[in-house]
Amino acid sequence: MRNFGNLAVLGFAIAIVNNSLIPDVWAFQSPPAVTVVDRQTKAQGADVVAELTRESENRETINKQTVSSFPSLFWEINNLPKISYSQWLEVLARRPDSDNTARETAAQPEDIARFDQIVQYAKQQNLPDRAIGQIIQAIGDNFLGKPYAEGLLDKSGAEKLIITLNKFDCVLFVETVLAISRGVAVKDYDYQNFVNRIEQQRYVNGKINGYCSRLHYFSEWINDNQKRQTVENITTQLGGVPMNKTLNFMSQHRSSYPQMVKDEATYQCIVNQEADLAKTTVNYIPTNRIKSVYSQLKPGDIVAVATDVKGLDVTHTGFVYRNADGNLGLIHASPAGAVTVAYDLQRYISRVESAIGIVVARAIDPR
Template sequence: MRNFWSLAVLGFAIAGVNISLIPDVWVFQSQPAAGAVVSRQTEGGGADAATQLTGESENPEATKQQTVSSFPSLFWDFNNLPEISYSQLLEVLARRADSNNTERETAAQPEDIARFEKVVQYAKQQNLPDRSIGEIVQAIADNFLGKPYAEGLLDKSGAEKLIVTLNKFDCVLFVETVLAIARGVAVQDYDYQNFVNRIEEQRYLNGKMNGYCSRLHYFSEWINDNQKRQTVENITAQLGGVPMNKQLNFMSQHRSSYPQMVKDEATYQCIVGVEADLAKTAVNYIPTNQIKSIYSQLKPGDIVAVATDVKGLDVTHTGFVYRNADGNLGLIHASPAGEVTVAYDLQRYISRVESAIGIVVARAKTPN
């Protein structure tokens, strides 16, 4: 369990002090103000956000390297206080939100709904439900080729909100969106609200949005949590992966780059607890020079995350295995270079990403 919250903080939460963990509204992309550690954090940190640190040398227009600074660690003294678990605190905060009848607003841009309906019609016309889940994923991903890349979409508003968009993506948002649609298609569920529910299930701890810290910021955490719910299976070890052997603490070590943590000590302590929990789980990866040797074991639609040697970080980017017309395996992804595109050869692409050391692979599971 993530034992890092003091009873003092719990008391503040119960008493009604706003520690910015419970969202006041539930909003889709209609909010004008809205990136993992993988591009769903604000300007610094994470997969795509770390691409700002690492770069992608395959494209000369890739995001340039940036630096992030650390922030003094603690405002409060937690040393001598009793502890409760992370999950216990989230439950208390959730009950508090319910007791206050917190309004949850759900709104969606008409163009997103129209885009969703267009993809659904395509799925029906192509009889996609008759295909494997991986083939469905690739076919759905194809529908978004050329859509623009946009970073930080989930972090442009203060409170955590459920952002859904089908017209622009960061790398994790692209993976989540395609996977959520594909899972619906696999069971012939074409309801837009159910698609939105799947986004929430994939993005947040235990499938429920409960503030900034409940978002699965580290992609290793994203894989672990979705594997618990049988959404995906981490197959990296089966493919011959080797241990990464590093402490994941990029977010806490670059606190000043995350406004949610700068402004809220409780949120910072929550992220520290997430990182402590991640330390209990081994993270494996396939070294770059061995990727081509596992092509025969990969399937179209497999989720690929780019493992990195950036200190404190697990991955810097993510996308899907893509089977080209000639059978060669590439990567379809929302590229920081500008849009959703296909890199023709997976190993060659990874070898050109600065600071990349290999890949982590997860496979979508067929929904019940």
């Protein structure tokens, strides 16, 4: 799961494999390869049984619908070079800037054109003068209606840095909007720097180095990005309570992850990462208490949907969205089909199967 897979931050999905329901898990991509392509991303992950909340175009009607997606949780899974976990860590420590896998940049013209359009919009609206959370909401608005797609990070055999501005899963949407917004805040409108920010957010220590370097579990994604002062986990400040569960969904559902099935080193690497994650406490705000913290939330805060699925931390993610009337909702890449806004945050979470509450992280202003 992006340590989620991108580790778990994905959308709920139902897959039936060998007559058993398998929940989707998220996963980020790894090798120092940058391939900018449309994202049809299935968060990989684990077998997650979940009914996804569907939203109508008017953002009001929510219908429950089953979405099937094979191994995906927030992140997608790709092949990891055959090295042990300890060797992998040693490489990162010894050669932080080295390319252990050929980095390839294959930006699609439509993605670059889309990026330029957003940059022009940011300049015209004087977004650099706004707070980082307001920038995030404004940039997110630019993607409303863009299609939801699964499994984009796992399309190729080797881990590659996938970039897309035309299709998203829930984690890719969060990563993309956050990366663009951080650039806008400091008036950095260079496309390659945007790509670099995606890599920094998606991989352990900010460097792509195979499948296992992707932050699969979203809790791990938050922890790793907090170390680099990209985001701050504010769940505890908001009165969060311990989740009290062992995060081992990926290792316990090894057969759902092709990279782990084929490579023992990759499997052991994930097991070790889960062991490290067990040393930290994951807190969440129970669903029935979400509305009580509305006054402390800000537009652009990252929201991850905490789940009661065994071994998994979260199953979906998006941003707090302030509606025109001031009410707080959620802008997200919805498994129902597109980037959309759920009008009320607590109501949305309460209608997501297996959801128990939310984890909240706040983007740190880079200025």
